[in-house]
Amino acid sequence: MTEPDYTEDGVPTFDYVRDKIEGRNLTSEAATELAGDPQNTQDQFDRREEAGRDRLEEIRRSLRPE
Numbered sequence: 001m002t003e004p005d006y007t008e009d010g011v012p013t014f015d016y017v018r019d020k021i022e023g024r025n026l027t028s029e030a031a032t033e034l035a036g037d038p039q040n041t042q043d044q045f046d047r048r049e050e051a052g053r054d055r056l057e058e059i060r061r062s063l064r065p066e
Helices: 014-034 038-063
Strands: none
Touching: none
16 A cells, blocks of 8 residues: 555655745745844834824723713
């Protein structure tokens, strides 16, 4: 019995090979991104936190009676 990703001759299918290559490429891109500049990541986090606090304050102001 042959594996589903291989031909009867034991050769991997084109789809199998393509999926393997794409998976490795995505893994490589993700690793590069994660290994990137940690300061940049912290800056992004800080900006999101500040935007969240600003939005929360805006919502609270809108709920206060005039």
